[in-house]
Each structure stands twice: as structure tokens, then as C-alpha cells.
Amino acid sequence: MKKLIHFSLLVVCCLGLFGCPYESHVPISKPSIPVDTRFIGEWSSKDEVYNTYTVTKASETEYKIIQRNISNTAKFKGYLTEIKGNMFMNLYSDSTKTYYLYRVKMDEEANRFLFTPLSPDLPDHFGSMDGLRTYVEKNMNLKSFYNEDDQVEYQKVSDNPTALR
Numbered sequence: 001m002k003k004l005i006h007f008s009l010l011v012v013c014c015l016g017l018f019g020c021p022y023e024s025h026v027p028i029s030k031p032s033i034p035v036d037t038r039f040i041g042e043w044s045s046k047d048e049v050y051n052t053y054t055v056t057k058a059s060e061t062e063y064k065i066i067q068r069n070i071s072n073t074a075k076f077k078g079y080l081t082e083i084k085g086n087m088f089m090n091l092y093s094d095s096t097k098t099y100y101l102y103r104v105k106m107d108e109e110a111n112r113f114l115f116t117p118l119s120p121d122l123p124d125h126f127g128s129m130d131g132l133r134t135y136v137e138k139n140m141n142l143k144s145f146y147n148e149d150d151q152v153e154y155q156k157v158s159d160n161p162t163a164l165r
Contacts, residue, residue: 021101021102033079040055040159041159042158048152050069051068053066064076075095076094087104089101101118102118103140111155115152117146119145121147122135
């Protein structure tokens with residue numbers, strides 16, 4: 001019972017800290033875009049002063065993302081999907097077996113990026129990547145498709161995450 005309480009608190013904290021994104025059992029696509037080394041490093045946000053994020057390369061197409069705060073550490077794997085010039089992050093949590101989906105915009109200097117969760121109020125849940133990708137393509141230009149109240153801007157603290165550990 002105690003483990004269940006701790007796990008539930010961890011899930012609530014993770015979702016609260018990343019915002020409340022759309023939850024999916026399938027990603028938008030399979031990993032295929034090579035890791036963008038501009039994302040590798042240590043990140044923080046003025047909106048989330050209690051969290052830091054360490055992003056490293058997990059494979060040629062995937063990132064390992066560790067979210068740390070005073071009392072918890074959460075681990076995710078993520079990868080990018082490009083749809084009509086827009087980048088989306090498929091963020092997978094092993095602990096919840098769920099994908100959390102975000103639109104990602106990097107600034108030109110590559111020291112800030114904006115993470116905007118897809119709205120948790122989307123009317124459909126999909127059992128296939130193709131169905132979800134088609135839905136994203138059709139609706140990604142609608143303001144109601146995103147939860148802009150929970151978008152967060154992250155700043156790069158360090159290019160070398162191991163230097164901080």
C-alpha cells in the first residue's frame with residue numbers, strides 16, 4: 001500500500017510538473033529522427049524552479065530524460081516526430097506505460113525551447129500510430145489542440161549534463 005501511495009504521488013508530480021498533456025498508449029510515430037544534440041544537456045525553467053531535467057542520448061533516435069526535484073526522480077524516453085514542419089515530442093514513461101505528447105519549438109540560439117502539451121481534453125484516444133498521426137495532422141493548427149496554459153519554456157543550464165553530476 002505504501003508503494004502504491006508513493007507511486008501515485010510520483011505520477012501526479014510528474015504530470016503536474018510537465019503540465020497536463022494528452023495521454024496516449026501509442027506514440028505519434030516510431031523513432032526515426034536522429035537525436036538533435038542541441039537538446040542534450042541540463043535544462044531548467046523559471047516556471048518549474050523545483051525541477052531540473054537532464055537530457056542525454058539513449059540511442060541514435062531517442063533521448064533519455066531524467067526529471068529531478070528535491071524528493072523525486074522520474075525517468076522518460078523521448079523522441080521527436082516531425083509533421084508538416086512542426087516538431088512533437090513523444091515522451092514515454094516506463095512507470096505509467098504511457099506516452100505524453102508535446103509540441104516543441106527551439107529558439108534559434110538553441111538555448112531555450114518551448115514545450116506545449118497537447119490538450120488532455122482531446123475527444124479521441126487512438127489504438128494505432130497511424131490514427132493518432134492523422135488526427136494530429138488534421139488538428140495541429142487549432143488553438144484548442146494544445147493546452148497553452150501549461151506550456152513551459154526551458155533554458156539550457158549546461159551543454160554537458162555529466163559536468164553537473
